[in-house]
Amino acid sequence: MPNKTWFDVAPSAARLTSSLRDIGYDFPTAVADIVDNSIAASASRVEVMIEFAGSRTRVYIADNGRGMSPKALLEGLRLGTRRTYKSGELGRYGLGLKTASLSQCRSVAVVSRSSPDVVRTSARVLDLDIVEEWDQWVVVDPGSDPDVARARQWLTEGTGTVVLWRNLDRVLPENRPEGGWARRRLEALASKTAEHLGIVFHRFLEGAGKRDPIIITVNGQKVRPWNPFAPDEKDRSELPPQRFEINVGDVSGHVDLRRFILPSRDKFSSPSEFERLSGPLNWNRQQGLYVYRADRLVQWGGWSAIRGIDEHTKMARASIDFSTDLDSAFNINVAKMRVSLPAQLRQMLETPVNELCVYANDAYRKSARAKKKPVPPDLNTTADVRSATQAAATAGLALRAAAMQSGEWAAWQRIAATLQREAPEIAQSLGLEP
Template identity: 65%
Template sequence: MTPPKFESITPSAARLTESLRDIGYDFPAAVADLVDNSVSAGAEHVDVFIEFDGPESYVLIADDGAGMSESALTEALRFGSRRDYEQGELGRYGLGLKTASLSQCRAVTVATRRSVKLPRLYVRTLDLDVVAEADQWLVLKPGREGLPQRALTYLTEGTGTVVIWDKLDRVLPESRPEGGWARRRLDMLAKRTAAHLGMVFHRFLEGTTGGRRLVITMNGEKIAPWNPFAPHEPSRKELPSQRFEITVGNISGAVRMNRYVLPAKEQFSSLEQFELLSGPLKWNRQQGLYIYRADRLVQWGGWNGIRGIDEHTKLARASLDFDTDLDGVFNINVAKVRVTVPVHLRQMLERPINELCSRADEAYRKTARGADLGTPGFRVPRQAIWRGPESPEAAAMKDAGLALRAASMQAGEYAALLRIVAVLEAEAPAVAQGLGLIT
């Protein structure tokens, strides 16, 4: 058989690099993608500087990770780098360093040092103006002379990598980049980015990822973790955890779920903590699922089509954890800011989420009536006593009870259901307990 004929159709470097600038990053997400690389390199400290200097302003992200060899540095600046990612690594497509950086600037310089014994630095620059002029996939080899002094200081102390964004055309205004508005914009971006990093990397900042604690600073100030589940609030309630085994095609893995009912405003230890836990989207929109990929937060709030946002369930939050081997199942995007929960997993999540929301609704309404959240009718044991396998009939009864709760909440008649439950508890407590309407 005659082999087929073919010809190479290399894409236009100038056109493709421009189109890849609009892949879905905002400024905080772009910085977070570079911090992913630092975490994968074993860094313990990551420092972010947003330096205002008019049109010469730049962004610098430095870490004390393992650094790269010269060939690895060149490969890191290739679009779709030719490397495989191990399970648990935060990288995904081999695009993040380039697409994240170029979504905000026209030139990205990477300087790295791999050996403590040898002071040699490797430096490469990917400049879109150079690529556009040559219409070729080129990187520059500028040497250390053009690096900011801050970058040199980092890399003379030990191993690590420094990324510098220049030509901030997507950050600075085209007219008067030296003006007060431009300065205020960079200040605002620094605050937003610090809050974002504190949220998406909160487990790393807390040191709960295998005992390894990460320190991130913004313009010299240490970033505090923002844990959405208020772990230090004594009035927080935790429901029993769940584990789901899922298979899609030839991909299998486990998804872990933890569910929490946060305290109502009056039960928080302080008003400051209540305001802090409202999060960037505020209470209503922060309810829902917090999805973690290898301990890195990629979704913060929302119910992913399982149910709608409701004022009465705003205290309900749940973590959903998966590892990188399930990336294809969750359809995580390049910017790591969008995931899709597969249909069959959504079906498995309905019952535990409805249970969580009914508990949150009950807590909300009891607080509204001035009742004590700590009454026995509300308390949820961290681990229920196991009394043997549940019969199909008992499981069906509990499903019916959850369906009643969910339907009454969606119909706006939950108060009526609570009155019915009170009568059932008095007249037929076994029925109310069998339906799961009392604990």
């Protein structure tokens, strides 16, 4: 303590918790933040149960991870936990369990078992009604709570943790929470949650890398991974991967970039797969950068102001991977839903991103040309002329790629514009349609 007069000005717990409820979660992202903790606890199975019961509606999120000791459980309910996070852990600020839960409900109970040999569980409840009454950040023992007793029963088979949300004032309507609209809302939220979990945790569900795949269920249904890069499509193409070293202040590390061009509709394995891979935002808005932090997808869609969204590049998608060591450089938010690309990295990405879009644009135009009505045989060109036309188009693509790689893209755009104006036939043969 400095050699000065000082004053303890602890924040009002009631006022602070009220503000933290509006940190930016919706229901699916709040559930995903709890699943982060399950993955960090090495769970191989996570079950999300959304049980409609009017004003007594409950949400259980149960895992078979390593669980928490009574001391660790209490620390986990501290606002801004004092525990440190290891490199690669999905946690960041020590706020997720509390802020994610309280963004949806007024009461969160956590039940956990950490010993595989002894059937002993610990349970604590964080209730906003109690916090507001006492104006202190306090947790309580649930006593003989039937909902908590049910959670304890699930842990008789082994270690794990159950998070229980009750009094879901941000989910259910204040009037008639038992009505049909409330029930339909819960059903819709279950569907959206399953979709969201399949997107952000697709690498964990697939068992990417050397890890074993995990199983996540929502109301008993297994979550299907949604891989934005369509790895099972044989006509997908990939450009060479790249790695960038970045230094921001005293933080340094590497970022990996992979670039993909997905097949056009007619080359997809099936129409249903084409529609599924269009994603929740549909093809145009799903193009762009997919940013992964420790294999967890945190942001997707759009080009992060590097370039604009374009119908002709809608099949272009790229992954950016960074480790938790670079969290401060990427300025990741509490809800782990948004990042900001470091300015240094953004500059490095311009050329490879534009190169990807050049190839995606060329693939789009080739597909569009293939759909046009063919020229009648008696008016068709000879094989040699057709070969020359194809060679010219290939040359145009190579010129655009070379302009990208040499940093002369602006000059190339001026050249292309001049050709389109002064020699439109040549511009067309090179694939430079306006």
